[in-house]
Amino acid sequence: MHEKVSEHILQVAGQLFAERGYRAVTVREICRRAGVNISAVNYYFGSKETLYLETVRFAARQCTRNVPIVTWTETDPPASRLRQFIHGMLHRVVRDEEPSWPAQLLMVEIVRPTRACQRFVREFVRPNFQALLDILQQFLPRPCPEKTLYRLAFSIVGQCLYYRMCRSVMSLLAGPQAPALLDLESLTEHITNFSLAGIQGIARPLRRRRRYAPATTRGELS
Amino acid sequence: MHEKVSEHILQVAGQLFAERGYRAVTVREICRRAGVNISAVNYYFGSKETLYLETVRFAARQCTRNVPIVTWTETDPPASRLRQFIHGMLHRVVRDEEPSWPAQLLMVEIVRPTRACQRFVREFVRPNFQALLDILQQFLPRPCPEKTLYRLAFSIVGQCLYYRMCRSVMSLLAGPQAPALLDLESLTEHITNFSLAGIQGIARPLRRRRRYAPATTRGELS
DNA sequence: GGACGTATCAAACAAATGTTTGAAACGAAC
DNA sequence: GTTCGTTTCAAACATTTGTTTGATACGTCC
Numbered sequence: 001m002h003e004k005v006s007e008h009i010l011q012v013a014g015q016l017f018a019e020r021g022y023r024a025v026t027v028r029e030i031c032r033r034a035g036v037n038i039s040a041v042n043y044y045f046g047s048k049e050t051l052y053l054e055t056v057r058f059a060a061r062q063c064t065r066n067v068p069i070v071t072w073t074e075t076d077p078p079a080s081r082l083r084q085f086i087h088g089m090l091h092r093v094v095r096d097e098e099p100s101w102p103a104q105l106l107m108v109e110i111v112r113p114t115r116a117c118q119r120f121v122r123e124f125v126r127p128n129f130q131a132l133l134d135i136l137q138q139f140l141p142r143p144c145p146e147k148t149l150y151r152l153a154f155s156i157v158g159q160c161l162y163y164r165m166c167r168s169v170m171s172l173l174a175g176p177q178a179p180a181l182l183d184l185e186s187l188t189e190h191i192t193n194f195s196l197a198g199i200q201g202i203a204r205p206l207r208r209r210r211r212y213a214p215a216t217t218r219g220e221l222s
Numbered sequence: 223m224h225e226k227v228s229e230h231i232l233q234v235a236g237q238l239f240a241e242r243g244y245r246a247v248t249v250r251e252i253c254r255r256a257g258v259n260i261s262a263v264n265y266y267f268g269s270k271e272t273l274y275l276e277t278v279r280f281a282a283r284q285c286t287r288n289v290p291i292v293t294w295t296e297t298d299p300p301a302s303r304l305r306q307f308i309h310g311m312l313h314r315v316v317r318d319e320e321p322s323w324p325a326q327l328l329m330v331e332i333v334r335p336t337r338a339c340q341r342f343v344r345e346f347v348r349p350n351f352q353a354l355l356d357i358l359q360q361f362l363p364r365p366c367p368e369k370t371l372y373r374l375a376f377s378i379v380g381q382c383l384y385y386r387m388c389r390s391v392m393s394l395l396a397g398p399q400a401p402a403l404l405d406l407e408s409l410t411e412h413i414t415n416f417s418l419a420g421i422q423g424i425a426r427p428l429r430r431r432r433r434y435a436p437a438t439t440r441g442e443l444s
Numbered sequence: 445g446g447a448c449g450t451a452t453c454a455a456a457c458a459a460a461t462g463t464t465t466g467a468a469a470c471g472a473a474c
Numbered sequence: 475g476t477t478c479g480t481t482t483c484a485a486a487c488a489t490t491t492g493t494t495t496g497a498t499a500c501g502t503c504c
Contacts, residue, residue: 005481019334020334021243021245022245022246023243023244023245023246024244024245026460026461026462027461027463028460028461028462036482037481037482037483037484038462038463038483038484039463039464039465039482039483039484040481040482040483042462042463043481043482047462047463048461048462048463104334107333108330108333110387110388110390110391111329111330111388112241112242112326112330113390117390117391118394121391121395122394125391125394125395126395129395147399147402147403148412150395150396150399150403151409151412152416154381154384154385154388154392154403155381155384155412157384157388158380158381158382158383158385158388159376159377159380159381160380161380161387161388162376162377162379162380162383162384163376163380165333166332166333166376166379166380166383168332168333168335168339168343169332169339169343169347170376172340172343172344172347172348173343173347173351173372174372177372181369181372181373181376187373190370190373190377190424191377193420194373194374194377194420194421194423194424196423197419197420197422197424198415198416198417198419198420198423199416199419200423201415201418201419201420201422202415202416202419248490248492249491249492249493250491258452259452259453259454260453260454260493261454261493261494261495262451262453263492263493264492264493264494265451265452269492269493270491270492270493
């Protein structure tokens, strides 16, 4: 029963934290909604703050557990790998499967980081980011400034994260067709195509300046 | 003196709210840091909540005041207009000029919206968004699904907002070269070039499928 | 100088907060 | 049945919270 109670508190607290933030949620409400005594939080977690840190860890685990690690075969072309990466990221981030609060909690943690953020980045964000860098490498000529590589990566994850972080704004701007814009598959296609072209636009400006014929390796993209 | 005192409170409160959030900041601390009596908040603003709503309004005004409205001449090609739009947006959002808290406060308000968000979107975000849609229209063939148009816009603002919303993550990932990645001019160039190519990649797949020669209007971009 | 609207101040208020306490209930082991 | 470690419970604790109060100071107009 121990395991069940503490995890139940974790779930209830996580949802409330994600919706209203750490300070706006009281220990009393967590316990009331979880159906446990008020001293349960301190009994199982030691303090409200520790409980919060645990909800962030739980959220990170949950987000990566929902989506199997990005795996591709050696024969997959780079474009296919990028599509898989974007699909996985969108799945983690825009998909509203139960529970839906972990992604939201992490977004808030990113925008105004607390002590929980550093560990989250180190353990969960960095590996994913490195995977993206590896994919991008394959699009670029060997001696490529790291600055460019990083910015390409940020351009891609920026597009994905927008649909979670700015969903409130997006819904207000898009009105009734907002749900259609969140459709996972077509959104994956859009961001992938946009990014593939964008990568080429960054990787090949020299050729265009030299007035090469532009019809060279475009087929690589599709 | 009236005007000065209330605005001073607004500034102090805005900075604290942006750093730590509404609930974590106490009226006592605001007043102490502002050098005014504790009852000043209720005297000038009626309540802590009203003060917060005013800080959001102030932040929105400040962010758009720092950057003159996007203006272009009729002769400017679309690519140039897009570059100006991106430059303005990055200027508002990633530039750390004094005061630097308004953008941060707005980002937090977007990720977990309160009552202040709706008005902010209506009065400040929507006009900017509409301007971007107008620019994008010129890249696309006339009968273009609104869904595509919107997603293009979101791809662009998503790239820009990343550098503010996810700055904590970005700094941890990029390490010592994070400041270089935030350089306004080169970042504008990157996002503009990436997006121009991305727009073409989205706008032209039909032509490619029809096996048209791809060398048509590429000069339009540069 | 007196009157009046504005602004500032220290003190106090009631409510809510996270946490602690000590006892009671429970369940398995002997 | 007794014992012992774990879990639950209601009550209370000391702080902190936003807000209110009533008095005092300030400046201006008559």
